[in-house]
Amino acid sequence: GSFLVTLVVTGPSGVGRATxxxxxxxxxxxxxxxxxxxxxMRKEAIDFDASPSYDPxxxxxxxxxxxxxxxxxxxxVVSHAYDSDGVYTVVLTVVDDAGAESSATGVVEVKTCHGGTCG
Structure with a gap:
């Protein structure tokens, strides 16, 4: 952002000011x-954690x-379960206290069964 700064110096010679x-x-x-x-797996709760995100x-x-x-x-930190098998692109967008934002994407592959073995 833009800031107007004024420096005031007081000494034996008087007062000086700069803006x-x-x-x-x-x-x-x-x-x-x-x-x-x-x-x-389908309908299984997945925990998503944005803790690695940071603002310098x-x-x-x-x-x-x-x-x-x-x-x-x-x-x-949120939880989500998918109703259907498939490959899903998850997008996290974070916003900082000055209004700037950035995004990260990840791919989640949801299956009916682990390793092709059901039951």
């Missing part, structure tokens, strides 16, 4: 996440999840 604009760039946050289990010059204030199946969630 200038300072421009500070906001570094956007870095989005990252993990999920478990790594090989989920502030803090993350929002976590938006898109699970690739038409559902979304908010929060640093």
């Amino acid at each position: 200038t604009w300072i421009y500070v760039d906001n570094t956007p946050p870095t989005a990252d996440f993990t999920f478990w289990p790594a090989d989920p 010059d502030g803090e993350i204030v929002a976590y938006h999840w898109d699970f690739g199946d038409g559902t979304t969630a908010e929060g640093k």
Whole structure:
């Protein structure tokens, strides 16, 4: 952002004053996440964790999840289960306290059975 800064110096010779604009760039946050289990089955709860995300010059204030199946969630740690087998692209978008955002994607492959063995 832009900030108008005024420096006032008082000494034996009197008072001196200088004013200038300072421009500070906001570094956007870095989005990252993990999920478990790594090989989920249909209707099994999957825990998604955005703890690896960080903001080098502030803090993350929002976590938006898109699970690739038409559902979304908010929060640093969320759980989701898929109703159908398939390959889903999960998108995490994080927003920092200055409004900058970034996204990370991951692929979740959901199967009916682990390793082709059912029951």
